[in-house]
Amino acid sequence: MISVDANGGDATGPAPADLFDDVSFLLARANAVSLAAGNAALTAHGLRVRSYSVLALAAEERRPSQRELAELLRLDPSQVVALVDELQARGLVARRPDPNDRRANVVIATDDGRALYGVAAEAVRRGQAELLESFSGDERAQLAGLLRRLAFPG
Amino acid sequence: MISVDANGGDATGPAPADLFDDVSFLLARANAVSLAAGNAALTAHGLRVRSYSVLALAAEERRPSQRELAELLRLDPSQVVALVDELQARGLVARRPDPNDRRANVVIATDDGRALYGVAAEAVRRGQAELLESFSGDERAQLAGLLRRLAFPG
DNA sequence: CCAAGACCGTTGAAAATGTCAATCATTGAA
């Protein structure tokens, strides 16, 4: 069965094949693009997407435990240890004992951490604006909505 | 400015914060979910998403060069070398000289490779169907369309 | 109360992935 190239009509590329309708493949590639843009925007601030995400969550009012960070970012708990170690060594976050559970640490941004988060977040926003340049507001919302369902099933 | 939690009204989770409207973050997490599902579906066939993607492209009529594979999959050329090496060692693909450019190799699936691709692709499709269970046909097409624009800018 | 099992953070190691520089053969163009 010779497929007849069913990709849209934009005719820019050399007639992609089957894989180009594959959500997983597109997801992987889009993520690679986004990740590269994110890291590029963050490198000036000494952060990467990983550490930025931790910092972002620590800077909000969530007071996440490391386990929560691991679940949210879909990381192994041991990775969170390393990330928090690094941010803590730089004085950007602190581990505070969870009053309700002495096993758990609550990760919270310091003043320096919140300050850095502020400027880094702005850089990230600019980077993303560029990435989503051709998307209308509705399209962005649609994309976010669809991705959210994929990212948080159940 | 205290933001008032503007995520949808599904009220399933504990009121996510700002990050949950971030396309990059959602993209990363959705990709992680999809990647895990893909690898889970493929492990029974001795493949991972990476090698499967190469095999898939080699099994079509594209006859991609390694450079093309690198660009499509957004990999470093050296990674493609390793992937093709492995698939070739297993007799699933072959390197054939590009008649138009003696520097280039065209990667093409063997009969065994196409056979394995057939069953692996079926497993992947089942895995993805599960992943996209709650998505209507229109929504899948929308998602694919939006992701494609993000994945292939320009 | 208390023992058993689950859970949190941590450590350490292994595999997979990503990134970079250098090299050789070939190509395309000045």
Added chain:
DNA sequence: TTCAATGATTGACATTTTCAACGGTCTTGG
């Protein structure tokens, strides 16, 4: 014909991912 650019390869290194094991703490059922 020369020369810069390209395709594949190698080797090195950093980052990310995935596991298994462990000590301290919680929780639950007896």
